[in-house]
Amino acid sequence: MLQRFSSLRPQSKREALACLSDLEDPVVIAGGTDLLVRMKKGESHRNLVDITSINELSGAAEHNKHITIGCASTFHMVSNDTRIRACAPSLAEAASWIGSPQIRSMATIGGNLVNASPAADSIAPLLVHDAELTLESKDQVRTESLEAFIRGPYKTSISAAELLSSISIKPLDGYVEGYRRVAKRAAWAISRLSVAWAMALERGTFADVRLAIGSCTPTPFRARNVERFLAGKERKPGVAAEAVELCLAEIRSITGERPTFVYKLPVLRDLLHAILGGG
Amino acid sequence: MFVGRDLTKIDALAKVTGKAAFSYDLKTEEMLFACVLRSERPHARITNIDARAALAVPGVLRILSATDIPGKNVYGAIRKDQPFLADGIVRFVGEPILVVVAQNETVARQVLGLIKVEYAEIPSILSTTAAAESPVHVREEGSLLALRTLRKGDVERGFADADVVIEHTYKTQWIDHAFMETEAGVAYPDTDGRIVVRSSTQNIHYKRAEIARMLALPEERVRVLQATTGGGFGGKLDVTVEGFLALAVYHLKRPVVMRFTREESFLSNTKRHPLHIEYKTGFRKDGAITAVKANIIGDTGPYASYGETVCLRVPVHAAGPYEVPNVHAECRMFFTNNPVAGAMRGFGIPQVAFAHESQLDEAAEQLGIDPIDLRMKNALKKGSLTATSQVLSASAGLLETLRQVEPFWRKRRKGRRGNGFGLGCMYYGIGNTGIANPANADLELAEDGTIILHTGACDIGQGSDTVLLQILLDTINVEPRYVVLDRGDTATSQDAGSTSASRQTYISGSAVRNAGIKLRAFLEQRGFYRGTPLSEIYRFAKDEKPLRFDGYFDPPASGIDKETSQGVPYVTYGFATHMTEVQVEEATGACHVNKVWASHDVGRALNPRLINGQIQGGVAMGIGFALMEDFVPRKTRSFDTYYIPTSMDVPEIEVMLVEDPEPTGPFGAKGVGEPALIPQAASLINAVRDAVGVSVFELPCDLERLKILLERRKEKT
Numbered sequence: 001m002l003q004r005f006s007s008l009r010p011q012s013k014r015e016a017l018a019c020l021s022d023l024e025d026p027v028v029i030a031g032g033t034d035l036l037v038r039m040k041k042g043e044s045h046r047n048l049v050d051i052t053s054i055n056e057l058s059g060a061a062e063h064n065k066h067i068t069i070g071c072a073s074t075f076h077m078v079s080n081d082t083r084i085r086a087c088a089p090s091l092a093e094a095a096s097w098i099g100s101p102q103i104r105s106m107a108t109i110g111g112n113l114v115n116a117s118p119a120a121d122s123i124a125p126l127l128v129h130d131a132e133l134t135l136e137s138k139d140q141v142r143t144e145s146l147e148a149f150i151r152g153p154y155k156t157s158i159s160a161a162e163l164l165s166s167i168s169i170k171p172l173d174g175y176v177e178g179y180r181r182v183a184k185r186a187a188w189a190i191s192r193l194s195v196a197w198a199m200a201l202e203r204g205t206f207a208d209v210r211l212a213i214g215s216c217t218p219t220p221f222r223a224r225n226v227e228r229f230l231a232g233k234e235r236k237p238g239v240a241a242e243a244v245e246l247c248l249a250e251i252r253s254i255t256g257e258r259p260t261f262v263y264k265l266p267v268l269r270d271l272l273h274a275i276l277g278g279g
Numbered sequence: 280m281f282v283g284r285d286l287t288k289i290d291a292l293a294k295v296t297g298k299a300a301f302s303y304d305l306k307t308e309e310m311l312f313a314c315v316l317r318s319e320r321p322h323a324r325i326t327n328i329d330a331r332a333a334l335a336v337p338g339v340l341r342i343l344s345a346t347d348i349p350g351k352n353v354y355g356a357i358r359k360d361q362p363f364l365a366d367g368i369v370r371f372v373g374e375p376i377l378v379v380v381a382q383n384e385t386v387a388r389q390v391l392g393l394i395k396v397e398y399a400e401i402p403s404i405l406s407t408t409a410a411a412e413s414p415v416h417v418r419e420e421g422s423l424l425a426l427r428t429l430r431k432g433d434v435e436r437g438f439a440d441a442d443v444v445i446e447h448t449y450k451t452q453w454i455d456h457a458f459m460e461t462e463a464g465v466a467y468p469d470t471d472g473r474i475v476v477r478s479s480t481q482n483i484h485y486k487r488a489e490i491a492r493m494l495a496l497p498e499e500r501v502r503v504l505q506a507t508t509g510g511g512f513g514g515k516l517d518v519t520v521e522g523f524l525a526l527a528v529y530h531l532k533r534p535v536v537m538r539f540t541r542e543e544s545f546l547s548n549t550k551r552h553p554l555h556i557e558y559k560t561g562f563r564k565d566g567a568i569t570a571v572k573a574n575i576i577g578d579t580g581p582y583a584s585y586g587e588t589v590c591l592r593v594p595v596h597a598a599g600p601y602e603v604p605n606v607h608a609e610c611r612m613f614f615t616n617n618p619v620a621g622a623m624r625g626f627g628i629p630q631v632a633f634a635h636e637s638q639l640d641e642a643a644e645q646l647g648i649d650p651i652d653l654r655m656k657n658a659l660k661k662g663s664l665t666a667t668s669q670v671l672s673a674s675a676g677l678l679e680t681l682r683q684v685e686p687f688w689r690k691r692r693k694g695r696r697g698n699g700f701g702l703g704c705m706y707y708g709i710g711n712t713g714i715a716n717p718a719n720a721d722l723e724l725a726e727d728g729t730i731i732l733h734t735g736a737c738d739i740g741q742g743s744d745t746v747l748l749q750i751l752l753d754t755i756n757v758e759p760r761y762v763v764l765d766r767g768d769t770a771t772s773q774d775a776g777s778t779s780a781s782r783q784t785y786i787s788g789s790a791v792r793n794a795g796i797k798l799r800a801f802l803e804q805r806g807f808y809r810g811t812p813l814s815e816i817y818r819f820a821k822d823e824k825p826l827r828f829d830g831y832f833d834p835p836a837s838g839i840d841k842e843t844s845q846g847v848p849y850v851t852y853g854f855a856t857h858m859t860e861v862q863v864e865e866a867t868g869a870c871h872v873n874k875v876w877a878s879h880d881v882g883r884a885l886n887p888r889l890i891n892g893q894i895q896g897g898v899a900m901g902i903g904f905a906l907m908e909d910f911v912p913r914k915t916r917s918f919d920t921y922y923i924p925t926s927m928d929v930p931e932i933e934v935m936l937v938e939d940p941e942p943t944g945p946f947g948a949k950g951v952g953e954p955a956l957i958p959q960a961a962s963l964i965n966a967v968r969d970a971v972g973v974s975v976f977e978l979p980c981d982l983e984r985l986k987i988l989l990e991r992r993k994e995k996t
Contacts, residue, residue, distance in 0.1 A: 001388045100925075182867045184907055184981060186927035192982075263868075263983040266990050270866035 002036075003044040009053055013136070013165060016051050021138035021161045023047040028163060030072050030111040033103050052108070057165060060084055069167045071110025076101070078109055078122075087171035090125035090179040090196045097121055097181050100188040110164045113146065116219070118153045123220040124196035124212035125179050129169035137161040153218045172198045175208070180271055191215045193264050197275055206230040209276075211247070216264055217254045223247050230276070240277035244269050281749040281759075282946045285888035288745045289764070290507070290738070302463035302479045302506040303538045310465065310536040311340060312384040313527045316377040316391050317546060318369035321405065321616035321913065322417065323398035325367055330377065333390035338382035342394070343526055350495030354518045356485065356777075360418075361582035361619070363493060363522040369398070370417055370581035371616055372913050373546035378523045380531060403616040405912070407555065407578050410613035417581050417614040424579050424612040425587045429594035429844035431666055437570025437605030441561025443645050445638045449558060450977040451630040453910035454551035454903075456623055457923050460509025461544040466524035467534035469502070474528050476521050477504040481511040481737050483767055484774035489518050490525040498769075501525065505767030511739040512900075513622030514548045516777055517584055542917050549621025550910055551630075552577040552589050552612075558597075558634040566648045566656045570605040571666075573597040573634070577620070577627070579612040584621035586612045591712050593627040595839070595848050598666040599635035600677050600706035601657035606666045617912045622779055624897075625953045628707055629904060629960055633978065636703045636961035640968060650702050650965070651688050655681050659706060659854070667839055669847045674949065676880030676939035677704065677854035683878040683935040684856045697863040698873075699970025703962030704856050708849030709950040710782040710834050717833035718783070719773035720747070720790035722755075722798045724826035728814030730757065730798070733765045735775035736787040741952055742889040743783040749885055750788050750945045754795030755802065761813060773829075781853065781950030784885065786832055788945035794830025801828065834943065851941045853954035854880040857898070857962040860930075863970045868986025870967055872902055872930045879954055880937040883947035891934045894955045899929045901959020909979050 008023075010016040020026050025046035029035050039045070051057055057072040060081050067087050069078065078084055079096035098104055098112070098121050112122045113133070123146070131146040135158060146167075149156050158164060177198035183189035194214035200207040209230040214220035226247045233239045248265050258264075293299040330342045345352050345366040352366055353359040365376045376396060381387035402415045410422040438444060464478025474494070480486060483503040491498045508515065520537040527535040539547065555576040561569040575593050579586035590612045597608035610627075643650040658677045664670060681704070691700045710716050721733040732751055738744040744766055752759060765771050775787045802808065805816045820826055839846035860873040877894050884890055907922040915921050940947030964975050973988045 001385060182869065182982065184922050185925060186871065187925045188927075189922065263986055267867050267986060274866065 002040055005045055005048055007048045007050060009050045011053060013054055013056055013163070016049055016054060016163060017136060017138045019047070019049045020163060026160060028114070030108040031074065031106040033099065033107040034111060034115045051163070066168045066170060069109060069169070071164050071166055072108050075104040075107050075109065079104065088125065088129055088169055090128060090177040090198065091122065091169070093179040094121040094125045094181070094194070094196065109167060113149070113167070114156055114158055114164055116150050116154050116156050118218055118220065119191045119215040120220070121181060121191055121194060121214070123150070124194050124214040126167065126169065127212040127220060127222050128177065128196045128198050128210045129172065132168045133164055134166045134168070135162045136165045137163070147222065150219050175200045178275070182267060193267055195268070195271055195275065201235060205232060205234050213251070213268065216251055216268065221254065223250055225250050235276070235278060237277045240273055243276055244272045247272060281752040282885050283883070284886065286745055286749055286886055288742050288889065289748065290744060299507045301460055301509055302465060302477065303536065305465045305477060305506060306536045307534065310534045311380050311382060311527070311531065312387045313378050313380045313523055313535050313537045314384070314387045314391065315375045315523060315543070316379060316394055318365065318372055318374040318376055320369055320398050320400065321372050321403040322401040323369050324401060325365060325369065325376065325396060326399050327397040328377070329395040332393040333379065336386065336390050336393065338386035339379065339390055340382070341380045341527070341531060343378040343380065343530065344376070347530060348493055348526065349529070350493045352493065354489045354493070354522065355583050356516060356585055357587050358583045361584065363518070363526070371618055373618065375547070378527060380527045380535060404614070405616055407576050407613040407615065410615050417616055422614050424583055424614055425590040426609065426611045427591045427594050427844065428842065429597065429606060429608040429666060431668055431845060432605035434570045434572050434605045434607040438561045440563065441569045442564045443562045443642055444559060445641050446559040447638070447976055449556040449634040449637065451554050451633065452908070452978055453553050453618070453912060454623060454908050455545055455910045455921060456510070456512040456514035456548060457921070458510030458512060458514060461539045461541055462515065462519035462548070463538035464506065464520040464524050465534065465536045466528045468528055468532050473500050473502050474525050475502045475504070476524050477506050478521050478524070479508045479515055480505050480521070481508070481515045481739055481779060482777035483737065483769050484735055485777060486518060486521045487769045490521060493522055494525060494529050502768070502770045504769070505737045508737065508739045511778065512624045513585070513779060515739070516622045516779055517549055519548070545910070545916060545921065549584050549619045549623070551623040552579060552586070552620040552627055554593070554627065554630040556631065556634045558638055560635070560638045560642065562642045562646060564646065566646055566653045568601055568603045568657050571598040571603050571608065573608040575608070575610040577610065577612045578615050578617055580617050580619035581614055582619050584619050585626065586620060588622065588712065589627035591844070593631055595667060595712060595844055596628050596707065597631055597635070599632065600659050600704050600854060602659060602663050603666060608666070624900065625707070625957050626780070628705065628953070629901065629957045632703060632705045632957050632961040633964060636958065636965060637974065640701065640965045641974065651681060651685060654702065654704050658704070667848055668845050674851055674880070674882050674939045674941035675854065676937040677706065677856070679937040679939065680854055680856040680878035680880055683937065684858045684876050687876050688858055691860070697865055697970050698860070699863065699966045699968070700858060700860050701962045701965025701967070701969055702856065702858050703958035703965060705954060705957040706852045706854050707781065707954045707957055709785050709851050709853060710780050710849055713836060713838040713846065713848040715833050716776050716782065716786065717831060718775040718787040718790040720775065720787060720794050720830040721773060722794045722828040722830070724813065724817050726814070726817055728761070728812060728817060729763045730755070730761055730813070731763045731765050732791065733772040734787060734791065735767065735769070735772040736783045737767050737778045739778050741893060742886065743778065743787065746784050746885050746889065747787060747791050750791050751795050753946065754792050755799045756808070781952040781954065785851065785941070785944050785949050786834060788948060789832035789943070790830040792830070792945045793832055794828045797828040797830070850943055851882070851949045853949055853951060855954045855958050857958040859959070859962040859966045861963060861966040861970055863967060863985065865971060865989055868982035868989060870906055870980065870982070870985060872928070872963065874930050875932045875959070876935070877932060878935040878937060879951055880939050881951050882941035882944050882949035883938050884936050885946060885948050887936060890936065890951050893951050894934045895932050897955025898932050898959050899924050900956050902928060902963065905960035905963040905978060905980055907979050907981050909981065
């Protein structure tokens with residue numbers, strides 16, 4: 001059962017930050033598709049600060065060759081935004097697989113990151129794009145990389161008075177990129193495994209590879225060993241096979257052997273083979 | 280003529296406009312809310328209950344326990360063995376212990392957390408193996424609920440005659456009904472002092488009897504009505520909210536409402552029986568089946584519910600829809616501390632079909648015979664002897680369903696890697712097994728010149744309201760405007776039996792026709808068909824006799840032998856063939872269903888569109904059963920982890936109908952509700968085998984299980 005709470009709907013970012021700093025036990029609600037589920041299970045907050053009607057926190061814009069995405073942008077918007085689709089197709093793709101159409105109309109990218117589920121679909125493509133987050137409180141603004149922001153499963157560096165206001169990503173010009181998720185049914189399912197990738201190829205060799213894997217380790221991660229190994233190598237099955245082994249070893253080194261790996265690692269192996277080997 | 284036409288469901292408009300009143304829509308301001316405190320232990324003695332803190336909370340009116348039940352604290356469809364409220368011992372997680380009645384839902388649910396129950400643990404029996412071997416019994420009478428056997432011919436000789444023998448063990452999982460509307464209802468005392476219960480249910484007369492026994496009241500003091508019901512699938516046959524509601528009204532004399540949360544529904548509702556099926560089939564070189572031996576073990580949870588029904592249906596149907604001269608099938612149901620397994624669409628036969636259809640496809644490969652030819656060779660047809668040695672004298676259209684699918688089967692072409700096709704056949708006895716299961720229906724000529732159909736048959740969404748009216752309209756040959764339906768009220772109708780076993784069209788339909796024939800003779804005699812208005816007929820006739828015409832039908836099945844199950848368990852059977860096309864992605868193990876072709880012999884299609892709806896729903900449910908649904912006792916809590924198919928998982932479904940009329944059915948009709956589901960998982964699993972060459976012996980064949988099977992095969996080669 002839902003406990004009693006107050007709901008506030010600030011109309012500007014400044015107002016929202018004031019709410020977060022001045023009210024007792026505040027929490028940001030940015031769609032509520034995670035928060036309300038937790039609250040129905042017993043989590044309680046005195047003041048819900050609903051940021052979904054603040055225009056400046058929603059939508060994508062371009063600044064200095066960076067795309068800035070407002071935290072209250074819904075996944076419906078992220079998956080359909082022409083700029084995001086052009087500059088970060090892996091993110092648009094990931095966004096299009098989250099939940100159901102109803103959930104994508106409510107759930108926001110900021111909420112997904114602050115919830116920090118190991119299976120959050122938006123994280124892997126944002127890691128590939130070296131996402132930088134802007135966190136604001138009433139008297140402070142700071143930026144942090146997404147990689148540093150996520151401290152563990154469902155744990156981030158955000159404080160109660162802070163708002164994750166925007167996410168900034170670099171378009172990867174000249175890269176081929178994509179996102180693939182595996183789930184128990186065709187739609188409306190949590191990712192069992194996800195891979196986001198971006199590759200720059202020059203005459204059949206890997207100039208640069210970026211690879212992020214979700215739902216496998218406590219937090220989605222960039223497979224940097226694999227990325228370093230591949231840099232400058234020819235794109236061929238043997239190289240891909242070696243890269244795959246490196247990747248699986250990296251996962252095992254992070255978490256040790258897990259019961260779910262009987263399934264997940266062979267799948268990851270086959271997906272990576274297809275992605276890296278060009279099969 | 281209304282029979283045979285796609286008449287729009289009479290409840291369609293009310294449902295699409297949101298006007299239909301489901302149970303919780305009947306809630307009024309003055310209603311109290313009741314909710315249930317449930318066991319957190321699978322097997323324990325309750326040593327102490329302290330509800331003082333909860334009772335002290337403002338808004339809490341009463342907390343009811345087993346000691347507040349004035350009559351018998353047991354219910355059960357077949358045997359009365361399940362307590363409404365735990366009486367000292369709990370036998371599964373979720374078993375009701377107390378009912379809290381409060382001013383509103385918030386208070387009622389909040390105080391559940393203040394009630395302290397102390398338990399003394401009893402060792403839990405969590406598997407059928409443990410049930411068979413452990414000295415601890417879930418029930419005083421022992422661990423075995425039932426053992427049913429079917430024997431026909433001599434299986435050993437049959438296997439000796441076989442050129443090819445296929446033998447495997449198949450396992451199926453726990454399944455939740457996952458109906459859209461969770462269990463709910465309202466209850467109140469009426470001005471005559473009766474207790475009225477209106478709920479989401481598949482049967483009303485049964486529930487009236489259970490409530491009356493619980494409250495030690497004559498049945499006339501209890502009235503049960505069916506509210507608009509959002510799905511049942513067997514899960515609303517057992518008593519759910521009705522007993523608690525009636526008990527609360529009995530003590531408080533005030534109106535009360537209940538609804539289960541989805542989590543509560545998962546925890547408390549009966550489940551499909553998980554079956555362990557050891558199955559052996561013998562074939563001659565020409566494909567003829569010589570023998571079937573099946574040893575089946577089921578987990579029925581701590582109480583009987585419909586366990587015995589499944590336990591009997593399973594051996595009776597174990598050999599599948601084929602002519603098998605020698606059959607030995609046995610089913611045992613064990614009591615455990617898992618959830619109560621009960622009735623669910625098909626009563627064990629979707630599980631069994633998975634086994635016999637898998638065996639057929641493996642045999643087809645070994646024999647070098649096309650799977651459709653192998654099925655056609657062995658198919659039951661008019662004149663065949665079933666496994667119970669019943670002669671099928673009519674309405675046996677399995678071959679025709681195979682022939683309807685045949686052109687699609689013959690011209691199938693496998694596309695890219697991972698593409699595959701599979702067949703599944705089934706037969707299914709309509710109505711209860713080898714016992715009387717009558718239905719009544721009454722027609723009344725009312726003062727205003729309308730004809731009222733009083734039926735106790737619950738429409739749970741499948742469309743019996745519409746079909747019964749179609750039968751009536753054609754029987755008495757009147758326009759719909761003359762007819763009014765009065766459905767689902769024990770005060771105005773006689774028992775029609777449960778909406779289960781695909782029986783309402785066939786049995787209640789025949790009862791309506793029976794009443795209609797009597798009314799028609801009366802109307803004929805009074806000049807209605809020559810133009811005399813009904814209101815005038817009423818005026819002239821009302822003093823002569825009561826203008827009520829009783830209809831009745833009980834399928835004339837003579838029953839089966841207790842030891843061998845030989846005889847006539849059902850008068851008529853549904854037959855079907857499904858063909859499924861899948862695409863398996865070997866990298867992930869994900870299986871997508873591309874298309875399903877479904878052909879059903881329904882006797883007579885009274886309303887083809889409604890039949891189509893049943894088949895579409897059956898296919899969707901079968902996809903869930905085959906590929907993803909998996910209830911894990913004490914772990915599965917909600918749809919968060921219990922996956923059912925979405926519209927994206929359900930393909931185009933091509934429905935074809937065979938009409939081989941059933942002489943005892945209304946206008947030749949039989950039933951389709953369960954047949955729609957039964958062959959689906961079987962045909963899908965055969966398609967997976969065709970697609971990637973692995974045999975699946977355990978359901979669900981979800982992506983993890985399939986990927987692991989694919990990996991194992993790779994290791995072998």
